[in-house]
Amino acid sequence: MKADLRHIIKTHVATERSSILREKNNEYVFEVERESNKYQIKAAVESAFGVEVIDVHTMIVAGKPRRMGRNTGKTPTWKKAIVRLRPGQTIAIFENI
Numbered sequence: 001m002k003a004d005l006r007h008i009i010k011t012h013v014a015t016e017r018s019s020i021l022r023e024k025n026n027e028y029v030f031e032v033e034r035e036s037n038k039y040q041i042k043a044a045v046e047s048a049f050g051v052e053v054i055d056v057h058t059m060i061v062a063g064k065p066r067r068m069g070r071n072t073g074k075t076p077t078w079k080k081a082i083v084r085l086r087p088g089q090t091i092a093i094f095e096n097i
Contacts, residue, residue, distance in 0.1 A: 007033060009030050014094075029082050030081050037058075038056040053084070
């Protein structure tokens with residue numbers, strides 16, 4: 001897959017757990033394109049934020065069943081990436097979240 005690096009990272013995941021990961025392990029959590037691999041995610045984060053990535057962990061998050069009255073459905077399945085940066089480096093945009 002030859003994807004544009006700007007389209008690989010969809011959004012930053014801001015949860016209590018991601019805040020703990022950021023403070024303790026210098027790890028940031030992103031929702032990424034489902035077809036992307038670890039090498040593409042690493043290149044996208046490094047080029048977008050100007051930091052050096054040490055490690056990338058990815059996982060597929062399954063969609064959950066939801067109901068609206070009698071109708072049942074399912075939220076979409078998505079891919080999450082946990083990116084560890086070199087010690088001393090941060091992504092300044094997400095420090096105030």
